[in-house]
Amino acid sequence: MNYKDILSDLGAEAENLLNFSTPKIVKEHLHLPSPEFIDQIFLQSNRNPQVLKNLAALYNHGHLANTGYLSILPIDQGIEHTAGASFAPNPLYFDPENIIKLAIEGGCNAVATTFGNLAIMSRKYAHKIPFLVKINHNELLTYPTKYDQIMFGSIKDAWNLGATAVGATIYFGSENSNRQIVEVAEAFERAHELGMPCVLWCYTRNNSFKKDNVNYEVAADITGQANYLGVTIQADIIKQKLPENNGGFTAINFAKSDPKMYSELSSMHPIDLCRYQVANCFMGRIGLINSGGESKGASDLTESIRTAIINKRAGGTGLILGRKAFQRPFNEGVELLSAIQDVYLDKTISIA
Numbered sequence: 261m262n263y264k265d266i267l268s269d270l271g272a273e274a275e276n277l278l279n280f281s282t283p284k285i286v287k288e289h290l291h292l293p294s295p296e297f298i299d300q301i302f303l304q305s306n307r308n309p310q311v312l313k314n315l316a317a318l319y320n321h322g323h324l325a326n327t328g329y330l331s332i333l334p335i336d337q338g339i340e341h342t343a344g345a346s347f348a349p350n351p352l353y354f355d356p357e358n359i360i361k362l363a364i365e366g367g368c369n370a371v372a373t374t375f376g377n378l379a380i381m382s383r384k385y386a387h388k389i390p391f392l393v394k395i396n397h398n399e400l401l402t403y404p405t406k407y408d409q410i411m412f413g414s415i416k417d418a419w420n421l422g423a424t425a426v427g428a429t430i431y432f433g434s435e436n437s438n439r440q441i442v443e444v445a446e447a448f449e450r451a452h453e454l455g456m457p458c459v460l461w462c463y464t465r466n467n468s469f470k471k472d473n474v475n476y477e478v479a480a481d482i483t484g485q486a487n488y489l490g491v492t493i494q495a496d497i498i499k500q501k502l503p504e505n506n507g508g509f510t511a512i513n514f515a516k517s518d519p520k521m522y523s524e525l526s527s528m529h530p531i532d533l534c535r536y537q538v539a540n541c542f543m544g545r546i547g548l549i550n551s552g553g554e555s556k557g558a559s560d561l562t563e564s565i566r567t568a569i570i571n572k573r574a575g576g577t578g579l580i581l582g583r584k585a586f587q588r589p590f591n592e593g594v595e596l597l598s599a600i601q602d603v604y605l606d607k608t609i610s611i612a
Contacts, residue, residue, distance in 0.1 A: 534576060
């Protein structure tokens with residue numbers, strides 16, 4: 261997809277997203293994705309040579325290799341959203357091999373998978389595309405639905421199966437978040453010892469975060485703080501939902517905030533909201549990848565391009581997108597992944 265196609269696809273929103281030039285946090289304060297990102301950021305960190313090697317394996321694979329950007333295809337939805345709901349639009353993907361083929365054909369940097377999927381396919385594919393193994397899940401079969409993440413396997417098992425990296429979710433704000441923080445922090449420490457980078461899904465979950473028909477689980481201030489907690493337990497990459505609003509702390513009246521968070525550090529422009537998330541990732545020292553969200557059909561391409569532009573121009577590191585790609589015919593999924601990657605490869609789309 262070339263720049264003209266991107267302009268056409270965005271329509272009336274193109275001007276607002278592509279020409280925004282007055283971010284509250286200037287780009288000169290950020291550590292931005294680049295081919296030298298690992299050397300610039302992680303050589304001075306406590307990460308051992310094996311972690312650096314596997315970070316390089318992630319960043320140097322697929323269509324975005326050697327750019328500092330990431331395109332990851334996740335297939336944990338079979339647990340997180342139930343297999344039936346996830347794969348009914350395209351039953352081909354009940355078979356995990358087809359997801360892996362989609363990630364390879366689509367030029368992704370890595371495929372985020374489960375212990376079961378890696379165990380059944382690792383000998384055939386672990387050396388062909390980096391595997392990011394999700395170590396915990398919300399099993400979703402408990403009624404009423406609870407917001408909890410439980411471990412599905414061990415770090416040692418992920419290493420034995422040939423995983424390049426591990427991933428985990430913490431539901432910050434949930435009643436079980438304290439336990440999850442301790443569990444994941446300990447798991448990440450062990451993963452680093454064995455040389456595996458760590459990716460944290462920094463999601464917020466609390467019914468009280470929804471007020472006056474506004475869902476502040478996707479507020480920039482709340483998700484930004486979740487990011488800050490994530491980088492504090494030494495995640496190497498942060499996964500977060502794209503922010504949709506702001507002012508969650510003040511609307512819900514909890515935690516602590518400063519008026520400057522909303523006036524001098526951000527605005528209601530989507531790129532500013534996302535940049536606040538990047539700022540909370542140690543000003544970009546830890547890469548921010550935003551999630552693609554659910555598939556809505558015909559609008560998926562436009563929404564994906566929009567998310568990629570916001571993430572890139574805010575100083576983010578890429579996207580982790582699944583359902584929008586695998587809930588459509590294989591070739592269309594490949595085309596959608598390629599279109600997203602084209603945003604990060606297009607040098608005319610600059611950092612705001």
